[in-house]
Amino acid sequence: xxxxxxxxxxxxxxxxxxxxxxxxxEREVPNVCAAMSTRALAHSKGQPDxxxxxxxxxxxxVAHIPALPITEACCADPAQARDTVIExxxxxxxxxxxxxxxxxxxxxxxxxxxxxxxxxxxxxPDNARGVRVTSMDAADATGERPxxxxxxxxxxxxxxxxxxxxxxPSVLAEVCISDDPDYTTGYVAxxxxxxxxxxxxxxxxxxxxxxxxxxxxxxxxxxxxYLEHTPVLVEEAK
Numbered sequence: 001x002x003x004x005x006x007x008x009x010x011x012x013x014x015x016x017x018x019x020x021x022x023x024x025x026e027r028e029v030p031n032v033c034a035a036m037s038t039r040a041l042a043h044s045k046g047q048p049d050x051x052x053x054x055x056x057x058x059x060x061x062v063a064h065i066p067a068l069p070i071t072e073a074c075c076a077d078p079a080q081a082r083d084t085v086i087e088x089x090x091x092x093x094x095x096x097x098x099x100x101x102x103x104x105x106x107x108x109x110x111x112x113x114x115x116x117x118x119x120x121x122x123x124x125p126d127n128a129r130g131v132r133v134t135s136m137d138a139a140d141a142t143g144e145r146p147x148x149x150x151x152x153x154x155x156x157x158x159x160x161x162x163x164x165x166x167x168x169p170s171v172l173a174e175v176c177i178s179d180d181p182d183y184t185t186g187y188v189a190x191x192x193x194x195x196x197x198x199x200x201x202x203x204x205x206x207x208x209x210x211x212x213x214x215x216x217x218x219x220x221x222x223x224x225x226y227l228e229h230t231p232v233l234v235e236e237a238k
Contacts, residue, residue, distance in 0.1 A: 022036075069194040
């Protein structure tokens with residue numbers, strides 16, 4: 001069965017607005033391309049002036065990995081969310097508070113920060129770009145997802161990405177805050193913790209957002225290649 005990677009990116013005046021990613025069968029490609037374009041035009045961050053959809057055949061095997069189990073923290077405000085994230089990271093790095101400050105200080109960064117657990121240093125080759133996680137989808141997704149017009153789409157996309165990231169042995173944890181001003185729930189994820197949803201990570205209306213991976217490698221080239229190029233389908237958690 002031939003599989004294709006379908007990716008969408010939208011922007012306005014050169015600034016990133018939204019992105020989406022699917023791995024689908026050949027017969028599903030036209031409908032998925034149309035659904036992605038519609039999604040880009042309706043984004044809460046505004047009307048894009050550029051929408052790019054790319055389709056590439058996938059050569060070789062696709063890895064199948066399990067989805068992380070989902071739990072949710074109780075956080076009434078951003079201060080409690082900050083404490084929750086730092087508490088989750090503290091067993092993994094002595095620089096947990098620095099990781100939070102670094103994540104909340106970035107703006108308009110399309111990729112993720114690679115944060116060295118031991119030193120607190122950044123490891124991305126290009127700090128302005130970060131590291132992009134691509135080539136992934138839910139294993140049971142076909143065509144336009146049935147939840148495509150509900151909030152479940154956001155959770156599905158985030159869980160798929162978090163599960164792929166956590167599967168690599170060099171990644172100790174991920175922290176994500178959406179840059180969507182209408183969405184204030186983020187997450188902390190790891191193989192041990194699972195996918196912990198964290199509400200109220202930022203004030204409503206804030207454009208702050210970013211993604212940070214706490215890693216334990218001094219040579220991130222292999223990790224970056226996995227994150228950016230290895231195709232992965234995420235199986236539903238049993």
